[in-house]
Amino acid sequence: MSTIPADHRPTAGHPAVVALSIFMAGLVVMTLIFVWASRLGSDAASAVPVAAAADPNVVIPSYHTPAPSPAAVAREPFPAELPPLQASDRVEIAIALTDVTVEIAPGVRYSSWTFAGGAPGPAIHVRQGQTVHVTLTNEGAIPHSIDFHAARVAPNVAFKDVAPGESFDFEFVAGDPGVFMYHCGTPPVLAHIANGMYGAIVVEPAGGWQPKADRSYVMVSSEWYLNGDGTDQPATLDLTKARQVHPDYVTWNGYAAQYKDHPLPAEQGENIRFFVVAAGPSLDTAFHIVGTVMDRAWPDGDPTHVFRGVQTMNVPAGGGAVFDAHFDDDGFYPFVSHSFASVDLGQVGLVKVGDPAGTASH
Numbered sequence: 001m002s003t004i005p006a007d008h009r010p011t012a013g014h015p016a017v018v019a020l021s022i023f024m025a026g027l028v029v030m031t032l033i034f035v036w037a038s039r040l041g042s043d044a045a046s047a048v049p050v051a052a053a054a055d056p057n058v059v060i061p062s063y064h065t066p067a068p069s070p071a072a073v074a075r076e077p078f079p080a081e082l083p084p085l086q087a088s089d090r091v092e093i094a095i096a097l098t099d100v101t102v103e104i105a106p107g108v109r110y111s112s113w114t115f116a117g118g119a120p121g122p123a124i125h126v127r128q129g130q131t132v133h134v135t136l137t138n139e140g141a142i143p144h145s146i147d148f149h150a151a152r153v154a155p156n157v158a159f160k161d162v163a164p165g166e167s168f169d170f171e172f173v174a175g176d177p178g179v180f181m182y183h184c185g186t187p188p189v190l191a192h193i194a195n196g197m198y199g200a201i202v203v204e205p206a207g208g209w210q211p212k213a214d215r216s217y218v219m220v221s222s223e224w225y226l227n228g229d230g231t232d233q234p235a236t237l238d239l240t241k242a243r244q245v246h247p248d249y250v251t252w253n254g255y256a257a258q259y260k261d262h263p264l265p266a267e268q269g270e271n272i273r274f275f276v277v278a279a280g281p282s283l284d285t286a287f288h289i290v291g292t293v294m295d296r297a298w299p300d301g302d303p304t305h306v307f308r309g310v311q312t313m314n315v316p317a318g319g320g321a322v323f324d325a326h327f328d329d330d331g332f333y334p335f336v337s338h339s340f341a342s343v344d345l346g347q348v349g350l351v352k353v354g355d356p357a358g359t360a361s362h
């Protein structure tokens with residue numbers, strides 16, 4: 001242990017002690033500010049490894065603005081727009097069940113079971129009172145089925161397993177307005193949903209939701225549990241992680257942060273409607289839009305149950321809700337599950353209002 005000669009030992013009032021104290025205090029404050037700022041800007045899509053998140057030398061991009069890679073820009077996002085209604089009294093829905101490798105994050109592939117080749121399956125839009133006639137054709141390797149939360153039917157009849165190579169059809173009347181999940185109900189259901197077999201059906205109330213929306217977007221949240229990292233070869237389901245609810249990715253419409261790379265357009269003052277389904281298989285979605293307060297929310301989309309002035313509303317796994325919001329300023333507005341572990345794992349998108357480049361003076 002070294003000693004400092006008594007005559008060189010700084011004392012409390014000594015200028016060297018004061019300078020050293022100020023320097024050390026400044027260092028601590030700067031470190032705290034950096035850690036705080038890094039957490040605020042914590043990015044999604046698992047792009048930031050856990051080790052990097054704690055490394056003060058790594059600058060983590062903000063989730064408030066797009067920062068797409070060329071690969072992310074080149075990829076077409078899952079269509080978010082609500083598809084149009086059909087005029088007929090009876091709507092034909094034909095779905096092929098296929099085993100497909102899908103991409104779930106940049107460079108990450110997953111060996112999926114799908115409705116019509118995608119995870120999620122196609123968004124379905126019908127009007128209250130229409131008859132929905134569903135035809136499943138199983139082109140996959142194992143039995144599958146389809147369970148519509150919008151239907152009032154005997155599940156042992158309508159939601160039965162369809163063997164590989166077989167077709168099956170059934171129909172139901174869309175009597176309940178709202179936004180509902182559909183999914184494969186073949187056991188183990190956890191595995192069939194986790195492998196990609198889910199989607200959303202919107203049943204437009206006979207009188208619509210009031211007021212009318214200027215734009216409507218459908219967002220299905222889901223989590224992915226990977227056996228393997230999906231880079232050299234497609235990942236498969238890690239059922240242990242799924243049972244422990246320990247996801248590798250949490251996504252809007254099946255792909256991490258795709259609407260951060262491809263923001264959803266809007267204009268100031270427009271009524272923007274979100275149809276949100278939490279497919280899980282196990283996580284709820286605490287729906288929240290950064291930078292606004294939602295004007296209206298209808299749990300399950302039932303038009304008789306409207307909430308106003310909503311900051312965050314939980315959409316339970318297997319549930320849905322309809323949200324209206326408008327934006328007063330041009331800019332990028334993130335929509336997330338405010339359960340922020342999900343944001344870190346990819347559940348973030350952006351609404352691009354007007355021309356954000358023109359808002360630099362705001």
Ligand SMILES: [Cu+2]
Nearest residue numbers: 144184186192
């Ligand atoms: Cu299935």
